[in-house]
Amino acid sequence: TRPAKEAADEGGSYDIGLPDTEKGVVTRFPPEPSGYLHIGHAKAALLNDYFAHKKYNGKMIVRFDDTNPSKEKQEFQDSILKDCELLGVKPDQVTYTSDYFQDLYERAVQMIKDGHAYADDTPQEQLQEERRNRIESQHRNDSVADNLAHFEEMKKGTEEGKRWFIRAKLDMASNNGALRDPVIYRCNPEPHHRTGSTWKIYPTYDFACPVVDSVEGITHALRTTEYNDRDPQYQWFIKILGLRHVHNWNFSRMNFIRTFLSKRKLTKVVAEGKVWGWDDPRMPTVRGIRRRGMTIPALQEFIVKQGPSKNINMMDWTAFWATNKKYIDPIAKRYTVVVAKDKVTCTVAGAPEAPRTEEKDVHAKNTDLGKKKVVYSKTIILDQEDARSFGEDEEITLMNWGNAIVRKKKYSLNPLNLVKSEVDKPVTELELELHLQGDVKKTSKKVTWLSTEQELVPVTMYDFDYLITKDKLEDDDVLENVLNEKTEFKTEALADCNVAELKEDDIVQFDRKGFFRIDKAFKHGESAVAFQIPTGKKM
Ligand code: ATP
Ligand code: MG
Ligand code: MG
Numbered sequence: 001t002r003p004a005k006e007a008a009d010e011g012g013s014y015d016i017g018l019p020d021t022e023k024g025v026v027t028r029f030p031p032e033p034s035g036y037l038h039i040g041h042a043k044a045a046l047l048n049d050y051f052a053h054k055k056y057n058g059k060m061i062v063r064f065d066d067t068n069p070s071k072e073k074q075e076f077q078d079s080i081l082k083d084c085e086l087l088g089v090k091p092d093q094v095t096y097t098s099d100y101f102q103d104l105y106e107r108a109v110q111m112i113k114d115g116h117a118y119a120d121d122t123p124q125e126q127l128q129e130e131r132r133n134r135i136e137s138q139h140r141n142d143s144v145a146d147n148l149a150h151f152e153e154m155k156k157g158t159e160e161g162k163r164w165f166i167r168a169k170l171d172m173a174s175n176n177g178a179l180r181d182p183v184i185y186r187c188n189p190e191p192h193h194r195t196g197s198t199w200k201i202y203p204t205y206d207f208a209c210p211v212v213d214s215v216e217g218i219t220h221a222l223r224t225t226e227y228n229d230r231d232p233q234y235q236w237f238i239k240i241l242g243l244r245h246v247h248n249w250n251f252s253r254m255n256f257i258r259t260f261l262s263k264r265k266l267t268k269v270v271a272e273g274k275v276w277g278w279d280d281p282r283m284p285t286v287r288g289i290r291r292r293g294m295t296i297p298a299l300q301e302f303i304v305k306q307g308p309s310k311n312i313n314m315m316d317w318t319a320f321w322a323t324n325k326k327y328i329d330p331i332a333k334r335y336t337v338v339v340a341k342d343k344v345t346c347t348v349a350g351a352p353e354a355p356r357t358e359e360k361d362v363h364a365k366n367t368d369l370g371k372k373k374v375v376y377s378k379t380i381i382l383d384q385e386d387a388r389s390f391g392e393d394e395e396i397t398l399m400n401w402g403n404a405i406v407r408k409k410k411y412s413l414n415p416l417n418l419v420k421s422e423v424d425k426p427v428t429e430l431e432l433e434l435h436l437q438g439d440v441k442k443t444s445k446k447v448t449w450l451s452t453e454q455e456l457v458p459v460t461m462y463d464f465d466y467l468i469t470k471d472k473l474e475d476d477d478v479l480e481n482v483l484n485e486k487t488e489f490k491t492e493a494l495a496d497c498n499v500a501e502l503k504e505d506d507i508v509q510f511d512r513k514g515f516f517r518i519d520k521a522f523k524h525g526e527s528a529v530a531f532q533i534p535t536g537k538k539m
Helices: 004-009 039-055 074-086 097-113 124-132 144-156 205-215 225-240 263-271 286-292 296-306 317-328 384-389 497-501
Strands: 026-029 059-064 093-096 117-120 165-168 183-187 201-203 220-224 247-251 254-256 313-315 333-335 337-339 344-349 356-361 371-376 379-382 395-398 402-411 427-434 449-451 457-464 488-495 507-510 514-520 528-532
Touching: 026 039, 026 220, 039 059, 039 220, 039 247, 039 254, 039 286, 039 296, 059 074, 059 097, 074 286, 093 097, 097 117, 097 144, 097 165, 097 183, 097 201, 097 205, 117 144, 144 165, 144 183, 144 201, 165 225, 183 205, 201 205, 205 225, 220 225, 225 247, 286 296, 286 514, 296 317, 313 317, 333 371, 337 449, 344 384, 371 449, 371 497, 379 384, 384 427, 457 497
Parallel strands: 026 059, 059 093, 220 247, 254 313, 333 507, 344 427, 457 528
Antiparallel strands: 117 165, 165 183, 183 201, 337 488, 344 379, 356 371, 379 449, 395 402, 402 427, 457 488, 507 514, 514 528
């Protein structure tokens, strides 16, 4: 068999050797409604969708793993469903672990009665210590009656009940830590966003997952490789409870450099106002990367191409944005902007006396995209940086117009201007003379320009940097210490009159400035807002 990635690169399909697929395939994506979907979740969702719907003609369930009321909210649940839709992931069914609370409770009671579970109140730190050293809890061999009594107390959510939890009685001597009597039920009197105050006890993921997978008819439980050690535990629950068999199949977690995907950390930067919200363009959430200008087909291509490899992958954003560029380059309409600060107003000798407007293709290589207005006139504006670079009598090219010769260039004469040298002074006056017979291939400077004889549209352009300064976060890194101080860069600019028509979400190219996504349309004299889209070059 060929490597899956190779097959996918050729547009073929993966064969990852899932067993028993001829008996039908039902997969599931089990997000906890405790945050917005991030790019790692997108991988899990798209892979489950791929195997269920594209590869095996099966079924896929989105199941909310809503077993911790302290972290979960309706807002997150709603956003996750919307984001799945956005990703093109269409679940055949949406279910909730909370729909199985009664069932799970009854099974836990049965496990206690059968001697497969017990109540414990060992303090957290001691518990960890004991599990590490394979020491049995003093409650491990308590009577069934005692255990049931404690579980009932937990169920009532009393102060006494809150001290206790239920553990599976598995194998404290195992070399596999996941088998050393994992916790299966906890007491939490906080109200749940779906079941309200009906329950004060909640199953852990370790317990709920195998039970609900089996009951719901999941055939293949795809999980990230850090669950490898837990597979025997999962299978033990299936066996002890006499449940229908489910295959475990693991794929690697996806990580990106200078990016954190932990919901705890993401929640923190949102709560502390380090970003504008979960959909901030600096966030690695599905909404954030979309707002930054990632397109869904590119995201799908990128993730499905990574495929179900089991190697931990630390991705570079370069390849991610390069994939996107393939999709946006052919469809991004082209416009022109000039940086507002220190812009140079310039006269063009030989330009038409009266301003002239022409209809031009908005994308030279994709004429289907229509036309835009280009205004030619005697007065134009240029970027300061360009104007400053011109030599006296140098022949330059005004893009999409023709060549011109620099006839006069004057710097600011303001004596109060505390500048180090002539070079640092802003150019304040410039005269060009059109030289349309000149060869545009022979000039070294091709500059963007805008006629002032049109309604110039103010645009605030943003560029962003990574939220953190380290390539890879280690477990002991404190987020505060690695947060990047400045991650937002703002440039005020003026754009050609056509930009007034752009709508939110449009993806465009500003000549020589790059690709941008319009985050806010120009309206009532308020600047349009445009976010720079990375293209895979070093950012
Ligand atoms: P966190 O630990 O930050 O809360 P989580 O992985 O526990 O994140 P869930 O909502 O439980 O968050 O995840 C839903 C599904 O997405 C799980 O099946 C999980 O394995 C998968 N998943 C989460 N992060 C990644 C990732 N970085 N790469 C691939 N799959 C992931
Ligand atoms: Mg989690
Ligand atoms: Mg989880």
